[in-house]
Amino acid sequence: MTHDAPPRWDRRMQQRLAHGEAAALGELYDRFASLVHGLAHRVLDDEEAADRVTRDVFGYVWEHPDAYDPREGPLRSWIADVTHRQAVARLRRAESDGEADPEEIDERVRTASAAARADYIVTSMPASLREALDLAYSRRLDYRRAAAGLGVTEDEARRRLRLGLQLLSTAHQGPRRPVGGGPR
Amino acid sequence: MTTHAARPHRVLKSLLGAWALAACSPEETAAVEEHLTDCAACAEEALRLRDAVSLLHHEESLDLDPGLRSRVLAHCLGRRPAKIPVPGWAAPYEAETARLDTLLRDIGDADWRAPVRLLWFDGRAPAEREVSVAAVVTHLTAVDAVVAGHLGLPPAVPSDDDPAGAHTAWRDQSRALIRGASFAEAATAERTVKYGRFSLPLPDAFLDRAFECWVHAEDVADAVAYPYTPPTPTHLHRMIDLAARMLPRAIAGRRRAGLAPPAHALSASDAPGRALHLEIEGSGGGHWYISLDSPAAKAAPGTEVAHVALDGLEFCRLAAGRMPPQEAAAGQDGDREAVRDVLFATASLSRM
Numbered sequence: 001m002t003h004d005a006p007p008r009w010d011r012r013m014q015q016r017l018a019h020g021e022a023a024a025l026g027e028l029y030d031r032f033a034s035l036v037h038g039l040a041h042r043v044l045d046d047e048e049a050a051d052r053v054t055r056d057v058f059g060y061v062w063e064h065p066d067a068y069d070p071r072e073g074p075l076r077s078w079i080a081d082v083t084h085r086q087a088v089a090r091l092r093r094a095e096s097d098g099e100a101d102p103e104e105i106d107e108r109v110r111t112a113s114a115a116a117r118a119d120y121i122v123t124s125m126p127a128s129l130r131e132a133l134d135l136a137y138s139r140r141l142d143y144r145r146a147a148a149g150l151g152v153t154e155d156e157a158r159r160r161l162r163l164g165l166q167l168l169s170t171a172h173q174g175p176r177r178p179v180g181g182g183p184r
Numbered sequence: 185m186t187t188h189a190a191r192p193h194r195v196l197k198s199l200l201g202a203w204a205l206a207a208c209s210p211e212e213t214a215a216v217e218e219h220l221t222d223c224a225a226c227a228e229e230a231l232r233l234r235d236a237v238s239l240l241h242h243e244e245s246l247d248l249d250p251g252l253r254s255r256v257l258a259h260c261l262g263r264r265p266a267k268i269p270v271p272g273w274a275a276p277y278e279a280e281t282a283r284l285d286t287l288l289r290d291i292g293d294a295d296w297r298a299p300v301r302l303l304w305f306d307g308r309a310p311a312e313r314e315v316s317v318a319a320v321v322t323h324l325t326a327v328d329a330v331v332a333g334h335l336g337l338p339p340a341v342p343s344d345d346d347p348a349g350a351h352t353a354w355r356d357q358s359r360a361l362i363r364g365a366s367f368a369e370a371a372t373a374e375r376t377v378k379y380g381r382f383s384l385p386l387p388d389a390f391l392d393r394a395f396e397c398w399v400h401a402e403d404v405a406d407a408v409a410y411p412y413t414p415p416t417p418t419h420l421h422r423m424i425d426l427a428a429r430m431l432p433r434a435i436a437g438r439r440r441a442g443l444a445p446p447a448h449a450l451s452a453s454d455a456p457g458r459a460l461h462l463e464i465e466g467s468g469g470g471h472w473y474i475s476l477d478s479p480a481a482k483a484a485p486g487t488e489v490a491h492v493a494l495d496g497l498e499f500c501r502l503a504a505g506r507m508p509p510q511e512a513a514a515g516q517d518g519d520r521e522a523v524r525d526v527l528f529a530t531a532s533l534s535r536m
Contacts, residue, residue, distance in 0.1 A: 020267030023278075023363045025260055029253055030282055037248055051252055055259045062260040118239035136207040137240050143202040144209075155198070162201025162233070169236035 010068075010075040017065035025062055032076065033058075035123065036083045042119050043087035043112040049094070053086050060086075080120050088113060117171035125167050132160035133168075191215055197226055204233035247290070250413060253282055271373070273387030274365035276394035276419035281358040283412075284401040288321065288351050291408050296347035300407040304505030305531035307443050311505075317407060318350045320400050325354040327379075327396065331389050332357055334377045335364035358397075365390060382433070388426055395423045399504040420468025420496055427503045427533055428462060428472035432479035434529040443532075444525050447477040459483035460518075460526050461491045468496040476522055490518030492526060502527065505534025 016024035033054060040053035060082060061068070068078050088109055095105040122130060128150075135146040147157035196219045202208045203216045220227045261269075270278055296317045303312045315323075329339040340357035368386070377389035384392060398415055405412035414420060438444040448458060457477040464470055475483035493515035494502070501507045509527040516523045 020264070021363075021366065022257075022261065022266035022268060022270045023359070023366045025257060025266070026253075026270070026278055026282065026362070027359060029256060030285060033248055033253065033256070037252075051249065051255075054252065055256045058256050059260050059263050063264045115239055115241075118236075119241075122240070133205075133240065136202065136205040137237070140207075142207045142209065143205075146207065158198045158202050160201075161205055161207065162198065165201045165204055165233040165236040168239055169232045171239055172235060 007070060007074065011070045013075060014065050014068055014070065017062060025058070028061065029058060032079050035076070035120075036079060038123075039080060039083045039116045039119060040087045042116045043084070043091055044094075045112075049090060050087075053083065053090060056086055057083050076124075084113065084116055087116065114171045118168055121168055121171055125164060129160050129164040129167070132157060133164045136161055191219075193219070193223065193226070196223075197229075200226065200230050200233055204230065204237050248286075250283060250286070254279065254416070268366050270362055270366050271368070271387075273373075274362055274390050276415060276422055277358075277365075277390045277397070278362050279419060280394045280397040280401070280415060281355075281362070284324075284397055284404075285355055285358075287401060287405060287410055287412065288355075291317070291404075291410065293347060295408040296350075298407045300403050302403060304534040305508065307438065307441065307532050310508045317404050318345075318347050320404055321350045321354050324397060324400055325350070325357055328354070328357055328361060328393055330379060331377055331386070331393060332361055332364070334375060334386060334389075335361065335368060335372065337361070337364055361390075361393075381437075382430075388429075391422055391426045394419065395426070395500075395504075398423075399500075399506070414467065414497055414500075417467045420500070421470060424464055424468050424470070424496060424499060425472070427499070427530065428474060430533060431462075431526060431529050432475040432481075432483075434533055435474075435476065435525050436479050438525070438529055438532060444528065445521060457481035457483065457487065458489045458519075458522070459487040460522050461485070461488040462526065463491065463493040464496050464499055465493060466496045474526055476525065488518070490516065490520075490522040490526075492516050492523055499530070502530050503533045505531060507531075 013024060013028060017028065036057050037050050037054045040057075041047065041050035044050055044053065057079065061079065068075060072078070091109055091112060092105060095108060100108070122133070132146060132150060135141045135149050136143060141149060143157045143161060144154055146161075147154045150157060150160075152160075196216055199208055199212055199216050203213060206213075208216065216230070220230055298317050299314045300317055300320050301312055301314055302320070303310060305311070325340050332339060337357070337360050340353045365386075373386050375386050376383045377386055394415075402412050404410075415423065435444060436447075439446060457475055459473040459475055460483075462472040462474055464472070473483035473485060473488065475481045476489070494512065498507070498512065498514075502509060502512050509524075509531040512527050512530075514523070514527065
C-alpha cells in the first residue's frame with residue numbers, strides 16, 4: 001500500500017524532518033519501521049538487535065535529514081541502505097567478539113546481506129510478480145493452479161515466476177547501487 | 185526419441201522459473217532437466233534461479249513490538265529535540281491512532297467486512313448495534329472531522345464502500361490533526377470544540393478522540409481476533425482523568441433528564457459540596473473527588489460521602505459503555521445513591 005510514495009512525498013518529508021517537526025518523525029516511523037526492522041532482523045536474526053538497529057536508523061535519519069538526496073532515488077531505498085549498513089556493522093562487531101576467523105565473518109556478512117537484499121527486492125517488486133511467487137513458494141501451488149488463482153494464462157504465470165526469480169537473483173550481486181553517506 | 189524432444193527451447197526456457205520453484209508437472213520437470221544437460225545457457229539460468237529460490241523465506245509474523253514506536257521516537261527526540269513538538273495533550277491521540285493504523289494495515293480485505301459489535305449505554309440500559317469494520321473507521325473519521333474543523337482543516341470525505349479509501353481518509357485526517365495540533369497557537373488550544381450535546385477545550389477533545397480511537401480499535405481487534413493492548417499507563421491516566429472531570433456535568437445532565445434523583449442542598453457556586461472519592465487501581469490509576477451536587481462546586485477530600493474503588497481498565501470499559509453500570513465490580517461504601525449516580529453517569533459518557 002505504501003510502496004509507491006511519489007518523490008514529492010519524499011522531498012516534503014525531508015523538509016519537515018529538517019524543520020524539526022516531531023509529527024513528521026512519527027509518520028516516517030509508521031511508513032518505514034517494518035521495512036527497517038525486517039531487514040535488520042534478516043541480517044542479525046535477533047529481535048533485540050533488530051530493535052536497536054531500528055532505533056539507530058531512525059535516530060540517524062532524524063539527526064541528519066540532509067544526508068538524503070532526493071535526486072539519487074527514493075527515500076525508501078536510501079533508508080534500506082542505511083539500515084543494511086547499520087545491521088552489517090553490528091553483525092561484524094558481534095562476530096568479531098567471538099571465535100570466528102575473518103573469512104567466516106565475511107561469509108556470514110555476504111549471506112546475510114544477500115538475504116536482506118532479497119527481502120528488499122521482494123517488497124519492492126511489482127505486486128503481480130510478488131503474488132505469483134507467493135502462490136508458488138509459500139502456498140506450494142504448481143504454476144497452472146497459480147495461474148488460476150491469479151486469473152491469468154499459464155504462459156503469463158510462467159513468465160511472472162521466471163521474471164520474479166530473475167529479479168531476486170540480483171540480490172547475490174552486491175549492493176543495488178553505489179551508496180554514499182550514512183552512519184559508520 | 186522421447187515426447188519432450190518435441191518441446192522447443194523457447195517453451196523449456198519459459199518453464200525455468202516454475203521448475204526452480206518445483207511448480208511444474210512431473211513430465212515438464214523431466215523435460216526441463218533433460219534440456220539442461222545440453223543447453224548451457226538454460227543450465228546457467230536454472231542454477232541462478234534455484235539459488236534465488238533459496239533466498240525466499242516464509243513470511244514470519246513480522247508484527248513489531250507495539251512499544252517500539254515510543255522508544256524509537258523518544259530516542260530520536262533525545263538526540264535532537266524537536267523544534268515543532270507534538271504537544272503533550274496530543275500525544276495519546278498520536279499513539280492511539282498509530283496503533284489502530286498498524287492494526288488496519290495488518291488485516292486482510294475480508295476482515296473489513298467482519299461484523300463489529302458496538303455497545304453503549306443509552307442512559308437507562310445497554311444498547312448495541314452491529315456494523316462493519318469499515319463503518320467503524322468511517323465513524324471515527326466523521327467525529328474526528330469535528331475537531332479538524334476547529335483547527336481550520338478541511339473535513340475528510342470518508343466512504344465505507346471502499347476499505348482502502350476509508351482507511352486512507354481516516355489516517356490522512358488523523359495525521360493532519362496531529363500536525364495541526366503541533367502548529368496550533370496557544371489561543372487555538374484554548375478554544376472549545378462543540379459536539380452535539382457537550383463541548384470540550386481542544387486539548388480535552390484530543391484526549392477524548394484518543395480514548396474513542398482505542399475503544400473502537402479494541403472493537404475491531406475483537407471482531408478479527410487480533411491481539412490488542414491497553415494504552416500506556418501515562419496515557420490511560422489522562423483518559424481516566426478526563427472522564428472523572430466530565431462526571432459532575434454528566435450527573436447534572438442525568439438529573440435534568442429525570443434519570444437521576446435531584447441534587448442535595450445545592451451549594452453556592454464555589455462552596456465545597458458533597459463529593460465521591462473515586463479510587464482507580466492498577467494501570468493509570470489515582471484518586472479523584474467527584475462533585476455530586478453541582479459541576480461548579482469544588483470537591484476535595486473531607487467532603488466525601490461515598491467511596492468507589494475500581495480497576496482502571498474496568499473503569500474505562502464502563503465509561504465506554506462496554507459494561508453495564510450494574511455489573512461494575514466496584515468496591516464501594518458510603519451513600520449508595522451517590523455511588524449509583526456516579527456509576528450510571530460514567531456509563532452514560534459512552535455514546536455513538
